Amino acid sequence: MHPLAIKIPAVIMAVGASIVGTAAIVTYDAGAVRVSVVEKKSHGTNVHVIVPAVLVPAVLEFVPSHNFHMKSGETRKWLPAVKAALRELDRCPDATLVQVTSPGENVNISKRGDSIYIDVDDPGETVHVSFPVPLVRSVVQKLEESNPGPPV
Amino acid sequence: MMKKMMVALIVLLAVATTVMAAPPGQWIHVRVISNGNKGETVRINVPMSFAEAVLPTICANKLRHGKIKFDGKIDDLDLRSVFQAVRDSPDNEFVTVEKPDESVRVAKAGGNLLIKVRQKRTGKNADNENVDVKVPLTVVQALLSGNNGELDVLAGIHALSAHGNMELVTVNGQSENVRIWTDTRNTSE
Numbered sequence: 001m002h003p004l005a006i007k008i009p010a011v012i013m014a015v016g017a018s019i020v021g022t023a024a025i026v027t028y029d030a031g032a033v034r035v036s037v038v039e040k041k042s043h044g045t046n047v048h049v050i051v052p053a054v055l056v057p058a059v060l061e062f063v064p065s066h067n068f069h070m071k072s073g074e075t076r077k078w079l080p081a082v083k084a085a086l087r088e089l090d091r092c093p094d095a096t097l098v099q100v101t102s103p104g105e106n107v108n109i110s111k112r113g114d115s116i117y118i119d120v121d122d123p124g125e126t127v128h129v130s131f132p133v134p135l136v137r138s139v140v141q142k143l144e145e146s147n148p149g150p151p152v
Numbered sequence: 153m154m155k156k157m158m159v160a161l162i163v164l165l166a167v168a169t170t171v172m173a174a175p176p177g178q179w180i181h182v183r184v185i186s187n188g189n190k191g192e193t194v195r196i197n198v199p200m201s202f203a204e205a206v207l208p209t210i211c212a213n214k215l216r217h218g219k220i221k222f223d224g225k226i227d228d229l230d231l232r233s234v235f236q237a238v239r240d241s242p243d244n245e246f247v248t249v250e251k252p253d254e255s256v257r258v259a260k261a262g263g264n265l266l267i268k269v270r271q272k273r274t275g276k277n278a279d280n281e282n283v284d285v286k287v288p289l290t291v292v293q294a295l296l297s298g299n300n301g302e303l304d305v306l307a308g309i310h311a312l313s314a315h316g317n318m319e320l321v322t323v324n325g326q327s328e329n330v331r332i333w334t335d336t337r338n339t340s341e
Binding site: 077078080081083084085087088089091092093094095096097098099100101102103 | 179190191192193194195196197198199201202205206208209210211212338339340
């Protein structure tokens with residue numbers, strides 16, 4: 001067998017492995033959006049969605065900007081507050097930010113690492129949502145770009 | 153020379169990283185415990201730096217850039233004049249209202265403005281509450297530091313974050329207990 005016949009597949013495999021490895025590291029580093037809804041009734045619906053956060057900004061680029069148009073400037077004027085909140089959340093140490101406990105319902109909003117975790121447990125269903133804070137920033141940026149206007 | 157510059161650069165980077173990664177100092181905590189049938193407990197923990205960063209960006213109705221617009225006078229009472237009079241006076245009880253079912257006391261003590269409300273209502277559905285409010289005078293001064301007709305909430309929070317752990321508001325009632333306090337912990341007890 002010609003030596004190149006072994007070397008070429010080996011190089012292709014090495015390059016492929018390093019691309020997959022890099023993608024895995026980038027994906028792990030960027031975190032993921034997790035949504036889980038579990039209905040407690042028998043034969044209830046269970047929905048589990050995990051989307052690597054690294055994909056979301058790329059997907060947003062393909063969403064037509066009219067989908068991000070806000071009907072009133074009323075919503076737009078809150079974007080600076082959301083941005084400031086996100087900046088501070090980045091700096092804020094891990095903590096439970098809001099906790100509501102009652103016999104029938106528990107709500108928990110916390111920050112762990114780079115992500116925000118929202119857990120709701122009520123008699124009907126259990127909901128878990130988590131997302132990396134930097135991801136929300138890219139959504140806010142998309143909203144700003146799609147709704148140009150004077151600085152608020 | 154090059155080595156010294158590298159060491160200096162590394163020290164500078166380490167200090168900058170430490171300062172930038174330093175956790176926000178003071179936290180404001182709110183805890184509401186309902187004693188009724190629902191038995192609900194709400195806990196909110198927010199870093200003061202969060203409030204300091206977000207408040208200036210909000211422009212909604214009467215709250216703009218960390219300042220709340222108000223009339224400046226409540227029932228023809230000029231708040232600034234009252235505050236100046238209180239600040240310049242020695243520690244004392246300034247207001248005492250005694251009613252059969254309620255007593256209210258406003259005092260100045262140890263650099264703080266203290267408000268105490270005690271309810272003594274009787275009857276089947278009486279829901280008496282004991283309210284204690286303690287606000288440092290520097291915070292009140294900061295709140296009133298804006299233009300006429302403005303309450304500078306942002307300056308108030310700045311002033312509050314300079315104080316250590318503080319018990320700001322406690323409401324103890326039959327149906328609900330409320331506590332608002334500040335400390336350096338990121339959790340409620």
